[in-house]
Each structure stands twice: as structure tokens, then as C-alpha cells.
Amino acid sequence: MATIDRHTGKTISGLDDVWQSITTILSTSLRALVMARDFGSDLPRMVDRALSPLTKIEFYAAVPEALNRISPETLMAEEPRFRVTRMRLLEESDIANGNPIFDIEGIYYPRGHLGDFSEAYDASGRISLGDEEGGYYGR
Incomplete structure (x- = not known):
């Protein structure tokens, strides 16, 4: 599965694609998309x-809830290639100005979008939702 990087316009795949997908899901308001009302998260509100x-507890709950929500149309999680196992809201987050920053750890399933969870890898990254570009920084 490959998509276009929103910053460079180049093709990305694998874990980079997953981090971009996670950033998109978390930065989109729940019920904001007309044809996909269940897509997004409560973080923007x-x-x-x-x-x-x-508020911190609500932030911590909103991330896995948004990523693991089962879409009624596809009967699949919003991001089936990733499961959150641990996360941390960074102290330098400026939540009042819309810039939460998370360190997220989880399990990456390269073929999870196909329903195949037999191959799994540990993955971690940093998600920044409020900067001008919206960022993901895999580690």
C-alpha cells in the first residue's frame, strides 16, 4: 500500500504511510467528513x-479510540496496520494553542489492512498535530 506524502508529494509506503495516516486521523474532527462521519478523533475539539x-486522561483515551474504531462501512479499524501499546503526552505540548505532541509506541502490522496480522514489528514515533505542517517523526 502506498500513498503520497502530504509535504513532499513523493510516494511513501510502509511505516511512513502509517504515521501519516495516524496524523490525519488524529487531526481530523470526528463527524467532520460528510461521507465518513465516524472518521477522525475528538482531539481537535x-x-x-x-x-x-x-483533560490529559481524555487526550490519552482519544488516541487509541480513534485509531481502533471499527468503521461500519468497512468493518475494519480506521488504521488496522497499527495498535497503540504505549503513549505519552509530552510536557512541551502547547495544548491551549492546539499543539499536542505525543510519543506513541505500538505494534505495526504491514499487512493489517488485508486482515493478515501474522507479521508484526515494534514501532515508535512522535506525532505533532498542531504545527503548521502536522508532523510525524518515526523513530
């Missing part, structure tokens, strides 16, 4: 909230 322990 949370970014202007005051930072409190409750």
Missing part, C-alpha cells in the same frame, strides 16, 4: 481546554 488531569 479538546485543544482549547484548560490543561487539567481530566
Whole structure:
């Protein structure tokens, strides 16, 4: 599976494609797409909230919920090639200005979009949702 990198216009595949997909899912407001109301996350509506322990818990819950939500049209998770196992909201996140930054660890399934979960690899990366470009930084 290959797509176009939104910053360079070049073809990307594999884990780079997964990180771009995760960034797109998390930065899209839930119910914002007319033909795909279940696509996206609650993160965009949370970014202007005051930072409190409750807000942090909601941030932590919103990420795996958005990525693992089963789409009624496809009966598949929004990003079936990745499962979150651990994540951390970085202290330098500027949530009040819409720039949450997460370190995310998980399991990458290269053929998960085909329903084949027999091949799995550990993966980690940093997702920044609020910078001008929206970023993913695989590690």
C-alpha cells in the first residue's frame, strides 16, 4: 500500500504511510467528513481546554479510540496496520494553542489492512498535530 506524502508529494509506503495516516486521523474532527462521519478523533475539539488531569486522561483515551474504531462501512479499524501499546503526552505540548505532541509506541502490522496480522514489528514515533505542517517523526 502506498500513498503520497502530504509535504513532499513523493510516494511513501510502509511505516511512513502509517504515521501519516495516524496524523490525519488524529487531526481530523470526528463527524467532520460528510461521507465518513465516524472518521477522525475528538482531539481537535479538546485543544482549547484548560490543561487539567481530566483533560490529559481524555487526550490519552482519544488516541487509541480513534485509531481502533471499527468503521461500519468497512468493518475494519480506521488504521488496522497499527495498535497503540504505549503513549505519552509530552510536557512541551502547547495544548491551549492546539499543539499536542505525543510519543506513541505500538505494534505495526504491514499487512493489517488485508486482515493478515501474522507479521508484526515494534514501532515508535512522535506525532505533532498542531504545527503548521502536522508532523510525524518515526523513530
